[in-house]
Amino acid sequence: MIKYTNNQQEAIDTLNQNLQIIACAGSGKTQVISQRIVNILKQDNVEPKNIIAFTYTEKAASELKSRVVKLCKEQIPGLKGMVEMYIGTIHSWCLDVIQNHIYKYQKFSVLSDIKLKLFIDRYYDTIGMKDLDMNMYRDTYNFVSIMTVLRESELSDKPIPENLQIALKKYETTLIKNAFFDFTMIMTHTLKYIKQESNLKQSIRSKLKYLIVDEYQDVNPIQEEIINEIYKIGCNICVVGDDDQTIYQWRGSDLKYILNFSKRYDNVKSVKLMDNFRSSAGVVDIAETIIQHNEKRLNKQMIAFGSQKYEKGDILYNRFNSTEEENDYIVNEIKQLRGIEFSNKGTKRGLDYSDMVILLRKWNKASDIATALKKENIPFIVGGVNKLFDTDEIKAAVNIFRYLSKDLKDPAILINSWKNLSEKIDTTKLFEAVKNLDKEKPEEDSFYGEFILQDIFWDFLQQAGITEESFENDEFVFYNLGMFSQVIDDYEIINFTRPPLEEIKTFLEFIKYGAEHHYPEGWLNNTYKNINAVKIMTIFQSKGLEFPVVFIPYLNKNYLPSQKFGGKGIWHTISRDLIIDQERFEGGIEDERRLFYVAITRSQKFLFLSGAPTTKRNEKKESQFVLEFSRSDYWFSSKDHNFNKRIYTEPKALENTESIILNFSILKNYFECSYKFKMSALYGFCTPLSIRIGYGRGIHNVLMEIHKQSLAGITTTTKEIPNLVDIHVHIPYASKRILRLIKRKSIEVIKEYLRLNEKNFDSIEYTEKEIQFDLNENIIINGRIDLIKRKKLDGTSQVSIIDFKSTEDAQTYDVSMEQLSLYALGYEELSGEKADILELYNLDENRPYKQEIIDYEFNHIKKQIIEASRNIQENKLAKTKDNKQCWRCFYKQLCKG
């Protein structure tokens, strides 16, 4: 059992009063929140579903979730229904509740930023950009920022210019017409329904009792409004944050919410957690010395608890003559530090590569240090360097489409660009693939449905005989081709219905002007595997993390603190005085200082600060922060400091204790074929879109509404079905004729379903129910059951789990019943009861396709899951042999297993 400090205990025990926790870096904040949640659950009349916790990122959410699950298992054994406690981001909560309560939003999907950009450019004429006199392609990101700022900020009472109002209106209408949300709309639309009397509001009122908001310092006005509405409906509120760690002001984070929380909420108890359990006294002192230069902050002081001992030489600052010298120094220190004994929470081990991080203010510094590390064979991981389009394989892939568009006329160039990638590529086959391309060249009057970029890409690879094995000497090539498949998918989701000639032309333009700096190299997305390597990341990404060894290099003026940037910004188009607290978007020295503070406080013990004049004209002078931390006595300069006096032992990387969260669809994919899983989930190959896409999901959503209404006591009549189909069946790429056919078919299927099943509707227990269970091995499985029925049979009741399936749905997959019995485990976790029957219901034939009695002796399915997650983590994903599924698997084109 962990011992808590008095302040921590006070926070944990304050359950029924509103609570503000000011938690400094390393104060054990996550542990405190988790324990407080467990204590809430220990009370009578509180169930997991009464609790809602917001985090800033999905990653933080899964950390908090697994911590809570772990503590609950220890302290409240037998507790059921954990899945019904919401822990996640505000965005995904909003999306979840709006889709589950306002049924028309079921068909909506959320546009990622690159897809949003594509969408805006595609509808440039009607989406409002023209009204603001902004240029297609060039100003798109600024347009997005303007739309975001105007909807997520507090507006002043200055009238909004008419063209802006028109733009805003057009922008949202165009998105809604196409069943898309942007990230802001998820929140604004949900907020609308929370404010008015709706079944969404009722559900919050009857369900939620405790609201917890983590990283409260980074909340923006629209998010605060949502939080406040939930609170007003009748929730206890607890906010946790640190004003010194606000670093997202350029996204609208507003410090004032945490600074005056107790003025805006009633009966607030404020607790400060000032003990830092993470870092040595030296690190804490440097951080404190820096942050005290900020004026806008709460009066407080972080105290080193002494979990780490400061030793002379742990913290160094050196200034070099050139960046090369500086990088060489970092490389050398990494080598020296590897193997130094490091003790933490009672365990001792030798430091290894993964204990070290190099923190950057800007990405443009990453490639230099990466080169230096590569030279000395030090393993490292970088994210965020978007150089996909510089690679030869992607240039070759783009050539396919340049050739099709007649932009590239000479087939020899195309062939050579592929041939040069690997000796293993067969030239004869390449010729065939190119010959086939000639047949695909679009004509003036061809129909969009005949010309699908993704199909062309797959066909080319298949005909040229390209598989992973073609690049055995360079495994990254195939990863990058997978990433290119995603580029095509992003583009085509938005531009599928363009006429072929136009589609290929704008695709090439997208690659040239839009996509270039947007896609990382594919192998960086291989996230399941935990590699022992030095990490290179931005300070922003390091938020919430900790490392025994932290490097903060390049401490120059105009780098950290960063210079303000010129160029055309959003304030050229909209007036500054439209927005309250506009200045915070521009950022200043205090924001940069907070960033530096966050960077320093990532360190547990070793902290290496350095700088050197660079070749850039404005990065030659030392950062002002050097002067600021120089008041601390805990550092000195020494370029050749050696660690001879330290104890060296065997380097041992920290074991990854993070739970992995897998969902049913990922697992189903894996069980079908582990190589298919690798191709889709890790390499990122996307299957081609089709004209009929959306049918399965549409039917599914109609049924969901019918079932939900039935649960609420409302009967759906046959007459209402056409209307329901109109609302839910969204087939974005279908022509009018095909759409009519699909809708007619849908109505038929659903009428028949209703006729056959209506009499059993009173036995529905749940519909679209989230489930979850964990296997005690740091693996959490989650998913969603379509329908659960409970029938009374001669005094006993029988529970069936039903999964809907449509053979016409292109996205469908075949799984064995045994694997579906995963659902039964989830149901048991949810309700504490065992389910009896498992049913696959075929919607096209309108009959149960398979039914089985659930066998609870399935230890072996548990074993399969554990094995699966191990293999996924270790990247052991081989092609399966003699797989019955192969003949129908789309991926076999690039597999040939």
Place this chain on the structure above:
DNA sequence: TCGCTTTCGATTTTT
């Protein structure tokens, strides 16, 4: 140190 001209470089990122 001021004021003008020239030169340089153009974040950060989650949902």
Place this chain on the structure above:
DNA sequence: TCGAAAGCGA
């Protein structure tokens, strides 16, 4: 394209 930093002359 444009703002800020550096350079320069007084």
